[in-house]
Amino acid sequence: MSTSPDADSVDALRSHIHSLQTTINELEKQNAELSSRLSGCCCRKMEDEIGCVVDGGGAVDGNGKSMKMDKKTRKKKDFKTGILEHHPRRYVALRLMYFGQRFYGFASEAQLDPTVETPNSFRSESHHTDFGVMQSEIFKALEKTKLLVGDKKKSQYSRCGRTDKGVSSFGQVISLFLRSNLRPKNTDDANNWGLSIDRDVLDAEIDYVRVLNRVLPKDIRVTGWCPVPIDFSARFSCMSREYKYFFWRDNLDIRAMESAGQKFVGDHDFRNFCKMDAFNVHNYKRHITSFELSSCDKRLESNELWCFKIKGSAFLWHQVRCMVAVMFMVGQGLESPDVMDALLDTDGTPRKPQYTMAPEMPLVLQSCEFEGVRFICSSDARQALHVHLEDGYRTYELEAAMAYEALLTCLPQEHGFSDQSLLSTKPKKKAASHISLMSRPTEPSYEERRAKLNPKPEVRELSDQST
Template sequence: MKVALRIAYDGTQFHGFQRQPSLRTVEGELLRVLEEVGLEPVDFKGASRTDKGVSAFGNVVAFTVPDDAAHLVKPRVLNARLEDVWVLGVAKVPKDFHPRFWAKSKVYRYYLVGWGLNVGAMRECAALFVGEHDFSAFARLDGRDPVRRILRASVEERGPIVVVEIEGESFLWEMVRRIVTAVRLCGEGKLELGDVEAMLRGEFEESRKLPPAPPEGLVLWAVKYEGVEFEVDAYTVELVRKELFERFSAAAVRAAIFEDFLRQLY
């Protein structure tokens, strides 16, 4: 039997998603608990190998277990043992299901403090990224095709917090965080829309590429599939949604206060 888990985690507590010797990772924490309850998962795969510091509310993992072990793959059974990771839902999936290759799109959210930001300008900037573009100027290239399709990009105010949400079919390394840097700079009046358009046309110097925004503000919010229905633990979903928002809002405010403090010093 092959199962998929929709998981959330606080990435600031891990050295990334992928297991690493002697380091605490999301994958390592999940495997530890699965083995603790008596499971030996086969062909363990994840939808996204998020970087160190990046969190998730809707990453997905899949693996195969014996048919008679279904009662062990339950959110409350696993959540009772997990630390800084939560199982939000479970789905039985086909044997050939791969959480990354079957994904129709991924949704990311980035949390910023809105102090001094022109949200209207940020929305105009975010809109430039929608559609199919060469994102060489907005990614750390690793040999993959830099052409990607962004389905949706929005900027929403939530009190003192501004949430940048980006949905795309697939992403390059650091792509979302570099887009967020561009959106934020537009909101600060330090980057013009024409500059962003030029970079999307390939008119940029490699040495002057925008840096990625810090990973701690980024959340993989959802991985979307067709024909995969998760049996959701509604209590855990609401609990984690509230905890993550409060955690990231507080972190964003602390970062803004620290930046203001540095400006006064220097």
């Protein structure tokens, strides 16, 4: 018995619908797989077109503000955390510069906001730097750009050094794992594959400098990056550090200061030239490679800008500012260059005389030297950095010109005073008002500080008996 034409049409239609449903299911499965891959990609094309950082379905504009994207391809939870797991990564060193006037130093401290590692908008009651609570300006930018892979422990973060409140740096270095566009060829090479800096490899890699500088505040910039081995430490792999301290010459005796500065060169115990931390630091010997004074080719009428250049393997807490403070006393004729010999002789002078450190603002961590580390900066990132710094320099020059005009205009020029006399160098301090360093009250010695930290013998005996 044959079927009617209507029944054949119905069967054909049902078969076609079933085929379409199968095709739709297959396409939805493929779409899910492609969406999963897309969520972990860094879409460079979109970055260039709209001027933002695009990662994992989220976007950040040049000011660090979130930009709305298609909800179908955006995972809100991953976008908020800014930490991407299970992505290719490489261990890199980042070179940073920052102007420290508004910071309480580079490293985060309890209740001291902001620091370069602790932005003002993130506060914590904890006395420790917690990756999830006490976030940093640097890590805040890394989260916005989704460059972090894992938590702080997995990132293996290290920094070259800490700088004091108000101190700037043009060569601070940190190291950590960051997300990469590249994958190791095999798991055996996972620790060393990222050391290549070939041009074709660099062109395919994330431009870390350009991406991060788009979201960092104006007074912090990344100036270069370099792939480093996994056992690299920004702190312990550093071969030397160089500081600069700027000052106006005024009436300072440059020759006397040069003579005094040479006494620092070599291996010495600098406990009388630092803020002693007897609880954590037990070795106060440091090696100074060079101590130089040089003109900066910058003048203000009859005055001239100079700087100390101090290079060494490592430095103690406040060491440079203490060294400079005593140097200024020598330059003013208040102390002899021989006072350096007495202060460096810790057997004869076990206690540090009380004196005030030099101001922090003119101090700069100029550079940190590492073996085999060559920092990279793309031409686009270098150009943007040049424009940014040039704009800042012009702004400061305008402010300086206005301050100079105020000096000439607002102060009365009477009784024979001229423009030149208003800008004359400072007179020497009277020697009578100065108390010799070796005659001043002293701070406790290292041994005395340690004795206060350690429990008394009788208390220790009672403690032993109680256990």
